Amino acid sequence: MELFYSQDIEGTLLRLDEEETRHCVKVLRHRTGEEIFVIDGQGRLLKCILTSTAGSRAQAEIVERTPSWGGHPYHLTMAVCPTKNNERFEWFLEKACEIGVDRIVPLIGEHSERKVYKTDRARKILVSAAKQSLKAAVPVIDEPVSVKAFLKGFESDSLRLIAYCFEDETDLRRSINDVLAGLPKPDTSEATLHKPDASASAVPDIIIMIGPEGDFSPEEAHAARAAGFLPVHFGPSRMRTETAALFAVSAVYQHFV
Secondary structure: OOEEEOOEEEOOEEEOOHHHHHHHHHHOOOOOOOEEEEEOEEOOEEEEEEEEOOOOOOEEEEEEEEOOOOOOOOEEEEEEOOOOOHHHHHHHHHHHHHHOOOEEEEEEOOOOOOOOOOOHHHHHHHHHHHHHOOOOEOOEEOOOEEHHHHOOOOOOOOEEEEEOOOHHHHHHOEEHHHHHOOOOOOOOOHHHHOOOOOOHHHOOEEEEEEOOOOOOOHHHHHHHHHOOOEEEEOOOOOOOHHHHHHHHHHHHHHHHO
């Protein structure tokens, strides 16, 4: 199934940008009157009929909308320190999107080797990964923020987890699977997932923090616990930042689906 992406929508009129138009018209050779499928990045799959392929921006008429297409029954925020090697973090972005994540927050910690992170390329990677994995929602990626700034203000009903490797605090940490086991599983039937008026409040809200190559500082870990974050571990293996982050995404996905 070939998917296109657009947020340029007015009523039933949809426009593809220049890059999507080029792929649709020049590469795949779609013509006026043909059916195409477009994701809006907000969770809706749009069945469309091409009405114009002239110029640099193709236009289409929306004939059917499917909400929560390719979605998952939870809301997951991954707050992860970008790695020194940018390709490793981009690999995490792609794979996390394929599995199921809703928001990614690049964290800058005291031990971070990468202090600057630009999100323009990351957004393109997430759009491409969403289309490839047949998801209509594109994960949001925030602008980078310090750990201390990120820890200010959270909804009381969110499950907040933090992973770190302090050997003198092993007794404080629980397995992430044990923690997730305490969460109820919402209805994942197709009828429920695709209801336009489905209540967002019924969806578990999970936030997971993953530190940089040098781990969080003790002060950052203490501040996170004070903000309601529960320390968790992923087993005896020592993992790279991007591996640990993807492990966490996979654990949440496996629990709920």
